[in-house]
Amino acid sequence: MREVPVTSLQRLPVYLNYLKSLDDYDSFISSGAIARALGMGEVLVRKDLAYTPAQGRTRVGYRVGELVAAIEDFLGCNNRRSAVIFGAGELGSALLSYGGFSNYGIDIVAAFDNDPSKINKCVSGKPVFDNREAYAHIVKRKVTLAVICVPAAAAQSVADDIVACGIKAILNFAPVLLKVPRDVIVRNIDVAANLAILSSQLD
Amino acid sequence: MREVPVTSLQRLPVYLNYLKSLDDYDSFISSGAIARALGMGEVLVRKDLAYTPAQGRTRVGYRVGELVAAIEDFLGCNNRRSAVIFGAGELGSALLSYGGFSNYGIDIVAAFDNDPSKINKCVSGKPVFDNREAYAHIVKRKVTLAVICVPAAAAQSVADDIVACGIKAILNFAPVLLKVPRDVIVRNIDVAANLAILSSQLD
Structure with a gap:
């Protein structure tokens, strides 16, 4: 696995919990919206998410379902x-x-x-x-x-x-x-x- | 309190436990000796200890008792x-x-x-x-x-x-x-x- 700061690794489950609480997995969410919802800095959130395989789209952000899957994949959740x-x-x-x-x-x-x-x-x-x-x-x-x-x-x-x-x-x-x-x-x-x-x- | 990296703050109790296990509080110990005993890097240990008020002496190191007191003081141990x-x-x-x-x-x-x-x-x-x-x-x-x-x-x-x-x-x-x-x-x-x-x- 790529070397990731521990502090980023510790925040990814926080994003995951928040994203899973959203109803519509087909909608899009930006790193800014995630940052605001969690009271965190937008730059920090964007940097953390960049460690995962998720692909954000300019001005639209991430599809919620794809971001959930990417973070879960990154954290090894799908690898029992x-x-x-x-x-x-x-x-x-x-x-x-x-x-x-x-x-x-x-x-x-x-x-x-x-x-x-x-x-x-x-x-x-x-x-x-x-x-x-x-x-x-x-x-x-x-x-x-x-x-x-x-x-x-x-x-x-x-x-x-x-x-x-x-x-x-x-x-x-x-x-x-x-x-x-x-x-x-x-x-x-x-x-x-x-x-x-x-x-x-x-x- | 001065801004200290969390990782340093988490290692200070490890040094403290080790130092307290030593019998002779009047003897001197260098950051290199602490590093070797704990299997850690010497530069890291020296940097961590520099956050505390302890004063090491060139080529001799720290008096064990003074270093214990300095780390305890720094971690708030003396401030119940x-x-x-x-x-x-x-x-x-x-x-x-x-x-x-x-x-x-x-x-x-x-x-x-x-x-x-x-x-x-x-x-x-x-x-x-x-x-x-x-x-x-x-x-x-x-x-x-x-x-x-x-x-x-x-x-x-x-x-x-x-x-x-x-x-x-x-x-x-x-x-x-x-x-x-x-x-x-x-x-x-x-x-x-x-x-x-x-x-x-x-x-």
Whole structure:
């Protein structure tokens, strides 16, 4: 995939949600109209949309349906992919219960934990298995995407294990910097750090 | 606060965690040594640390204790601030139970929900109140920081209400673009979008 700024990648789902809320997929919409509806800058919107394969027409803009399809295509929504969650505590359970992943073509197929009280149960219809069964499940289903929701102290060890299973991309909620091989992508969501950043901006 | 790239702000807690793991606060450490320990680029580390008030010395680097204090100061860790959570579902409960906020000087003082089965209970020792009591609590405790963990459909209405209570910064987990007055800061954590970005990078 072409190198795209993360901030643009994060705004594309916002445009997608807005466009999907429009009734008429056959009508045209300009980047200016999208910008106004979302309270964003027009230049920014135009630049973001230029990363997708969508073709706007001068003075008319984009056909809504085509733009939706182009953004979905760009975000991989039409390329269904399975993902697994490590750690079935409250955060892991919240993610198992969250329906929004399917909008992006992502199926959360299972979670893994080492706590016997959580294993072999279902959360929102999704199975929670023993960590020790992860290898078999990941290899069998050819899963390459994982979410780490285990405590910080366990995160590196889990990362080592799942990389050995063939996981190539990790969304990491644990507040540690994971060491992974070069061909594995990690995105970190450190909730406390995000709140700290907000707090510091209040000063 | 000086305008700092978000990516730098997100790395500072990583340096902080590493530095705090060192035993000898009186020893010196160079940006190169920090970079090597964390598997990051030295230039990047040096640039990030330059945003803080820490003063490195040529060929010696930073005194560990001074650098810890400087990063903590910069991130607002020494400036204790209260925050509240809206939505005491699984995600909200996970955040109520998470101990890591105190490392950044942030106290989660309460959560609010509109579900009678959740109200007037405690989660990890933190009280969950009725949404309708939010105004009184926020004003009384002069809270300016809030986390939104309610479903997407309810998020804008909650944002409107809490801005009216005096909240000035919002960490928003709902996958919607909130409309807020200009003097209110919003940071979005869209978990599904982050996973979609990772997924698209696998293509």
